[in-house]
Amino acid sequence: MKGRSISFGIASGRALVSRAPIGFYGGIDLKTGMVIERGHELQGETVKDKILVFPCGKGSTVGSYVIYGLAKNGVGPRAIVNERTETIVAAGAILAAIPCVDGIDLSGIETGDMLEVDADAGTVKHV
């Protein structure tokens, strides 16, 4: 799958897929990487070392710092794959040096799939 490169780098790992948008501030715990938003489909899951797949971001503009902080605390995702990455997620991923690609049709990706994200080329593939 070919999309657009948001934040450069290459990573592979297991997909964690949310069909709903993710708000990082108040949605994911900075220290553990656990999804804590009440009622969110990923509540209780951890983003640590996952390829985090979700359609788009939502919520607070502090989200960029949460993404940066997750990476610095060693509990961030290995890569991010979106349908459409907005500024808040993009700025966080770029500062945190987390590879990030958008413009991807997420319907073919399920939680647990092994993915390789080449954000330099803007590609996502199953391995």
Place this chain on the structure above:
Amino acid sequence: MLLSDEQKAMLDGAYGETVRRLMRLLARLGEIYGAERMLKVESAQISGVSYKSLGEPGLDFLRDVAACGARVKAITSMNPAGMDLEDWRSHGIPEDFANKQQQVIEALCRLGVAPSATCTPYFTGNLPRYSQHLAWAESSAVAFANSVIGARTNREGGPSALAAALCGCTPGYGLHLEENRRPTMAVDVLTELRSSADFSALGYYVGERVKAGIPYFRGVKSARIDELKALGAAMAASGSVALYHIHEITPEARLLATARLDSIAVGRREIDEVYSRLNTAERPDLVVIGCPHASLREIVAVARKLQNKRVKKPLWVCTSRSLKQSANAMGLTRIIEQAGGQLVADTCMVVSPIEEMGFQATGVNSAKAAHYLPSFCRQKVMFRETDELIKGVIE
């Protein structure tokens, strides 16, 4: 993307490594989102000020940036902190948290950011004008600046707003361009909106449906500034709405055609559904008014209700330091305190560690607060209009 000589020099490192890193972030965002050029920024608002939301990595980042010796190039204000910066001890804020919080404020002040500590910069000295280009973070302020004032800003993240303030420019894409400010969905409001909480519930409902789109409201007969503040804040919390229009109320609405838009209708049933969904408590341990920060009019209204009364539960009214000073001078702070309440400056409940202060259920008049309190402060929530909340805690 077209860059000026000075912007190129920033990218080449002529102003040091930190400025280079920040300019590179702006240039990269411009490339991604198809900006043709950088725009001069007239005003900035920084989010990511509370130590609770930044954590240690965020503080480290700000310390690094502050060490570069650069100054902001446009008027720049900051979001609420995690505590009242003067009265934190009496609020029971832990000493080590306070120490870290002061370090965040000091780092931002070194860069020339005003220690305004409010999510309503437009009430306290950072008021842009129609069609100016801004780099504002703080989702509720973004919605206000774009919609109520007609200024132009994207929903910046905390770091990209800081980068824009220090580099003096922001990439010209998205809501900076007129063609991207047209509505994507019409919303027919079929019920009378009776309070700020009603506007907030309406916003929560619409934000969930319009997501990152631009709603155009029809059928809203009147709206105060405070109600518009509440509406935008809720839409930015349940969705990521950065701009809305209201027929005959917001400045760009009359420039826009809505005849061909898809539409949704919102009546009392939809609004009540939001109330019942966000309500998880009947008896709050704490009542907080002021998300976004209370305006002077809202402080006056609360003080009137509390005159010669006593509250049986803690009641906080959150606002900016500068409006608190006005309230002090007007005798409002004294009325609120004599009733047993507090006028809290510089902070709000969502960004302060209230779950560590023994509170389990909070009463609010804001859908935005009701949205964030359960996950961020482990609170149950009572979401009601202000009058009902106050009536419920008066002895």
